[in-house]
Amino acid sequence: MPMNLPPVTDLIAQLAKQMRPHITPATVLVGIHTGGVWAAEVLHAALGLTTPLASIDVSYHRDDHHLGNGLKSGGRASHLPDNVEGAHLVLVDDVLYTGRTIRAALNEIFDYGRPAKVEYAVLIDRGGRELPVAATYCAHAVVVPASQSLDLQRSDAGQLSFSLSEK
Amino acid sequence: MHPLTRQLNPQFNTHGELIHLLSIEDLSRDILHAILDRAEPFTAVAEREVKKVPLLRGKSVFNLFFENSTRTRTTFEIAAKRLSADVINLNINTSSAAKGESLLDTVDNLAAMQADMFVVRHASSGAPYLIAQHLAAIGSKHIHVVNAGDGRHSHPTQGLLDMYTIRHYKRDFTQLTVAVVGDVLHSRVARSQLHALAILGVPEIRLVGPKTLLPSYAAQMIENAPLRICHDIGEGLRGADVVMTLRLQNERMNGALLPSTQEYFKSYGLTPEKLALAKPDAIVMHPGPMNRGVEIDSTVADGRQAVILPQVTFGIAVRMAVMSMLAGTSGGSAQ
Incomplete structure (x- = not known):
């Protein structure tokens, strides 16, 4: 575990604690592919939500296609609730960095309708923002140099952990 | 490469x-x-x-x-x-x-x-x-x-959408028998389909049509493809998983390669009776526009095995x- 990050299970428990006073029976968690979906699955269980877990792929709204590095893997379909109109959504992601993913995620959501409220929950805020974005709920903040990438990984047994590597 | x-x-x-x-x-x-x-x-x-x-x-x-x-x-x-x-x-x-x-x-x-x-x-x-x-x-x-x-x-995008359709209904290319019926030799659609089928590993591709449209050298039209020519439609369709029909182009009539459209329909038009020789879950494809009553019977074109409109989507x-x-x-x- 790099830089003494708390275990992912602790981070998720921390998020659940922050979110619990604010969620309603109609709140829908939306995991952002891929790490955010893994985190959202655990968070969904921890919060005991009865609304189905949603997922979102932001590939189509990324801003770097012209740089030749967009849509390499092809993208996946998003699975949002049938009625996004008027919904309370909480976007869930593993790492908040430049903020560009959230910009893309909001665009993707609004292609499906106009939610009443969108919030944002993240396990780790690593700094380095390039857009005016802030998390509504954040379990841990740490500064990671731009030369390194911080990624959530899932083992075959389903264990979540963060890995830090040089780019 | x-x-x-x-x-x-x-x-x-x-x-x-x-x-x-x-x-x-x-x-x-x-x-x-x-x-x-x-x-x-x-x-x-x-x-x-x-x-x-x-x-x-x-x-x-x-x-x-x-x-x-x-x-x-x-x-x-x-x-x-x-x-x-x-x-x-x-x-x-x-x-x-x-x-x-x-x-x-x-x-x-x-x-x-x-x-x-x-x-x-x-x-x-x-x-x-x-x-x-x-x-x-x-x-x-x-x-x-x-x-x-x-x-x-x-016609590469047509070939690709046909492969998408096959993969959607059949999943695995490497277990399939595919029959392509019609004027294969002169068709850009067929050429793209055959290249794609061969690249994706389809083990048996049958080209079905009369001798005038399918001379024996047609079997070599695509390098390294498992092509087999069938002049008899029964032999061509028997046990097939996918039946791809081609539009019969009017130019072929003018070129005197075929006696008449009625004659062609009788021998090679896809009717429910002929389709019954293929596997019960065989799918029927057509690149459009269709000539009903020439290469395909209306009952088949509108039948449960036809996936012609999904092809368009x-x-x-x-x-x-x-x-x-x-x-x-x-x-x-x-x-």
């Missing part, structure tokens, strides 16, 4: 990325699957509140149809618009080409209008290659070319996949 092949093949840039789609024949199995994989989520775009994704926002796509086609042009136009591109349809019959402007002069003019992509249909085989090579020569490598059918040579997603993939690559050597 051998470096020299890559250099000579205008479909790829020096990184081996696809920058034009001109033909299926020198694409790898991985690239074909990558295109089909990418098409899958695009099928869901039409179900959104906003039926658009911004992958080609601000790009200008020119449809250059030197030969008539309603369906192909329309589906390319829808695909480009769902990717948020601006689409310009050039009706060549009433444009400068009719006044005598050469193909490459037309291309130069459109390049000067800051085009980003050409979708080209032409009656001459190789016309899209000529355009792609010319664009490289004039330093307009950033303009991508998609072949929408050239002469008797190739999948065609939009596949064209979106191709256009978004090309637009995501750069034509130059490095950027």
Whole structure:
């Protein structure tokens, strides 16, 4: 575990604690592919939500296609609730960095309708923002140099952990 | 791929990325699957509140149809618009080409209008290659070319949408028996289908039709493909998983290769009785436009095994996949 990050299970428990006073029976968690979906699955269980877990792929709204590095893997379909109109959504992601993913995620959501409220929950805020974005709920903040990438990984047994590597 | 092949093949840039789609024949199995994989989520775009994704926002796509086609042009136009591109349809019959402007002069003019992509249909085989090579020569490598059918040579997006359809219903190509019925030798659609089927590992491909349309050398029309010629339709359809019918072109009648359409229907038209020889879950495909009562019976065309309309719907997603993939690559050597 790099830089003494708390275990992912602790981070998720921390998020659940922050979110619990604010969620309603109609709140829908939306995991952002891929790490955010893994985190959202655990968070969904921890919060005991009865609304189905949603997922979102932001590939189509990324801003770097012209740089030749967009849509390499092809993208996946998003699975949002049938009625996004008027919904309370909480976007869930593993790492908040430049903020560009959230910009893309909001665009993707609004292609499906106009939610009443969108919030944002993240396990780790690593700094380095390039857009005016802030998390509504954040379990841990740490500064990671731009030369390194911080990624959530899932083992075959389903264990979540963060890995830090040089780019 | 051998470096020299890559250099000579205008479909790829020096990184081996696809920058034009001109033909299926020198694409790898991985690239074909990558295109089909990418098409899958695009099928869901039409179900959104906003039926658009911004992958080609601000790009200008020119449809250059030197030969008539309603369906192909329309589906390319829808695909480009769902990717948020601006689409310009050039009706060549009433444009400068009719006044005598050469193909490459037309291309130069459109390049000067800051085009980003050409979708080209032409009656001459190789016309899209000529355009792609010319664009490289004039330093307009950033303009991508998609072949929408050239002469008797190739119709790669049709071949790809057919593969998407087969994969959707049958999943695994490597266990299939596919029958292609009709004027295979002269059909650009069939040529693209056969290349794709062979690349994807289909172990048995039967070409079904009369001797006049399918001489014995037709079995060698695609290198290294497991082609088998069947002049008897019963032999061709027996146990098939996929039946791909082709449109019988009127020119074949004029060329005296066939006695009459009625005669053709009697021997090779796909009727429920003939289809019953194929596997019970066999799917029936047709690239359109159909001649009912010539190559296919109405009962079959409208029957439960026909997947002809899904082919059209999948065609939009596949064209979106191709256009978004090309637009995501750069034509130059490095950027």
